[in-house]
Amino acid sequence: MVAEPLIRVRGLVRVFGATRVLDGVDLDVAAGEAVALLGPNGAGKTTLLKIVATLLRPTRGTATVAGHDCAREAEAVRPLIGVVAHGVQLYEDLTARENLKFWATLSGLPADADTLSQALADVDLERHAEARVRTFSAGMKRRLALARVGLARPRVLLLDEPFAALDARARKWLEARLEGFKAGGGALVMATHSFGRELGVADRLAILAGGRIALDTPRGALGPDDVQRLYVAHTEEGS
Amino acid sequence: MAWKDLLVERRSKETLNSLLFFSLALLFVFQFALDADRERLSAVLPGLLWLAFILSGMLGLGRVFLVERENDCWEGLLLAPGDKSAIYLGKLAGSLALMFVVEAMVLALFALFFNVDLAPVLPPLIMVIALGTVGFAAMGTLFAALTAQARARELLFPVLLLPVLVPVLLGTVKATEAVLLHEPLAEVAHWLKLLVAADVIYVVAGLLTFDFILEG
Numbered sequence: 001m002v003a004e005p006l007i008r009v010r011g012l013v014r015v016f017g018a019t020r021v022l023d024g025v026d027l028d029v030a031a032g033e034a035v036a037l038l039g040p041n042g043a044g045k046t047t048l049l050k051i052v053a054t055l056l057r058p059t060r061g062t063a064t065v066a067g068h069d070c071a072r073e074a075e076a077v078r079p080l081i082g083v084v085a086h087g088v089q090l091y092e093d094l095t096a097r098e099n100l101k102f103w104a105t106l107s108g109l110p111a112d113a114d115t116l117s118q119a120l121a122d123v124d125l126e127r128h129a130e131a132r133v134r135t136f137s138a139g140m141k142r143r144l145a146l147a148r149v150g151l152a153r154p155r156v157l158l159l160d161e162p163f164a165a166l167d168a169r170a171r172k173w174l175e176a177r178l179e180g181f182k183a184g185g186g187a188l189v190m191a192t193h194s195f196g197r198e199l200g201v202a203d204r205l206a207i208l209a210g211g212r213i214a215l216d217t218p219r220g221a222l223g224p225d226d227v228q229r230l231y232v233a234h235t236e237e238g239s
Numbered sequence: 240m241a242w243k244d245l246l247v248e249r250r251s252k253e254t255l256n257s258l259l260f261f262s263l264a265l266l267f268v269f270q271f272a273l274d275a276d277r278e279r280l281s282a283v284l285p286g287l288l289w290l291a292f293i294l295s296g297m298l299g300l301g302r303v304f305l306v307e308r309e310n311d312c313w314e315g316l317l318l319a320p321g322d323k324s325a326i327y328l329g330k331l332a333g334s335l336a337l338m339f340v341v342e343a344m345v346l347a348l349f350a351l352f353f354n355v356d357l358a359p360v361l362p363p364l365i366m367v368i369a370l371g372t373v374g375f376a377a378m379g380t381l382f383a384a385l386t387a388q389a390r391a392r393e394l395l396f397p398v399l400l401l402p403v404l405v406p407v408l409l410g411t412v413k414a415t416e417a418v419l420l421h422e423p424l425a426e427v428a429h430w431l432k433l434l435v436a437a438d439v440i441y442v443v444a445g446l447l448t449f450d451f452i453l454e455g
Contacts, residue, residue: 055314074454079320087311091243093250102243106319106326132250141310 004067005030006156006187007052011061013211014047021047023211024061031155034178034188034201036219038227039208040235045191046085048208049158052189053083065156079107082149085160088141089148092134096125096144099133103148115151123147124173138165146177157181159190163198175201195227209235240329245336247306254302258295258341262348265291270352280353285415289408291345292368293375296338300379301396303334304387313387317453327380327449331442334376342368355419363418370434371411377441378403384452407441410434 005028012025021044029035037045050056052063054074062069068076090099097116104111120126123143133141142165149157157178163171178188178201192198199205199219205227207215214234222230248254269287273280307313316326346368350357357364382400386392410430417427424431 053318055317075320078318081318083314083318085311085314087314089312089315090310091247091306091312092309093247094243098243098246103315103319106240106316106321108321 007063007065007189009048009052009061009063012048012051012058012063013060014044014051014056015059020211022051022058022061025208025211025213027206027213027216029156029187029189031185031187032182033203034182034190035204035206036199036202037189037191037206037208038193038195038231039191043208043235044211045208046160049083049085049160049189049191052156053081053085053158054078055083079152080154081156081158082152082154083158084142084145084149084162085158088145090133090141090144093132095130095132096120096136096147097129099144100148100151104151107152109151119147119151120144122150139167139170142166143170143173146174155186157186157188157190159188161192162190163192163194171198195224195231197224199224199227205230207231207234240326241332241336244303244306244330244333248333248337254299254337255340258299259344261298262291262295262341262345265294266345266348266352273353281419284349284353284355285412285419288345288349288415289371289412291349292338292342292372293404293408295341295345296372296375296379297397297400299337299341300334300376300383300400301386301393303330303380303383308387323450323453324446326453327384327445330384331376331380331445334380335372338372338376339369342372360418360421363424364415366424367411367414367418367431367434370414370431370438371407374407374434374437374441375404377438377445378407381441381445381449381452384449388455406433406437410437 007027007029009025009027012022013020014022025048027035037048039045047056051058052065052070054070054077057071064070065077065080070077091102094102097120100116100119101111104116117126117129120129123146125140125144125147128136128140133144136144162174166174175198182188202219205215205217205219206213207230215230273283307316346357349355379400382396386395386399389395410433413430414427414434417424
């Protein structure tokens, strides 16, 4: 028996005013699999992530996480997902530890000192536990956001430009973290503009163009130049 | 939620400092306009007091959800599993704490500016102010959430809030007038009952509707 994908998107349409941002998107992501969502600005990558994250309702079609409909069963979906989008969902005037404590408490998760210290150590921020987030670099904020998301041990990670603002060391660290997440049976979707080594985490590439998945292919041994060629061939940027 | 809001405010002091200076400016204008006329002052004092509370309170309440816009924390609240009414209660508790601090300062400044001895009427006055503030903060917190994502929120917030607050405003001004004139509270029992009823209705309405407002 073939296991149902952890994320299943069927015929997804989203219209904003007169603009049809998504126009019948189909996408499956299995447990232990990572999909890199590529596409030009305005292709609908963030819209697709927001619908799966229960933050936006589709105009038509369905998106499910572990069999739960993202629009109708949002409360069942939310404990299963972790989202790190453009906004890192951190309070600038709280310390790193206070931020984690707040979000853990709000979500009904353990917020004891040991749990929080471990979460901070996991993202290499334990030395900055008592520093206010306002003093953090963009990369540190992103790492703290990942620690926040990790507290809930989600089965699905939805990341929007996860490697943005990270230096080489932090990128390497994040790649290892995401590989670990996949190995633990998690499903990962990351929207990105990058064709570089960050795509090494991805098992499949999905190119979103014209509101549809224009290409859904295993990454296999594709290098950055191959990905660039495919991208240009399947997006308006190439026409 | 309340702990977080108060901690952020204690560190940034943005709202408290603004409200303190705003209240000072307001009292200065009132004092300038009414200084010589003590008789007129006693008649308008309850209205002035609540005008100061409402204006400074609206400034403070309008900012309650601004901190959630920073870094998309609003989305984090939305994604947090569980009953969203707990977020409303936390926000309400934080708003009440901030408003009580501002009101205490305004009250002290009022006594100072207008040379009014509030000590003998302080317990009933505090009760009336507390009743009025709960209703005000309950609706203010709800409408602050409702308008937080709107572009014209500074305009929408008072336009939506003030009509709903009419029962609270009437009740508090009448009850405050009775307290300042040393009348027994029994004389204004009907206004106090109105205030209690408004508080209960407003808080329950907030608890029941906050989830829908947050989800947009």
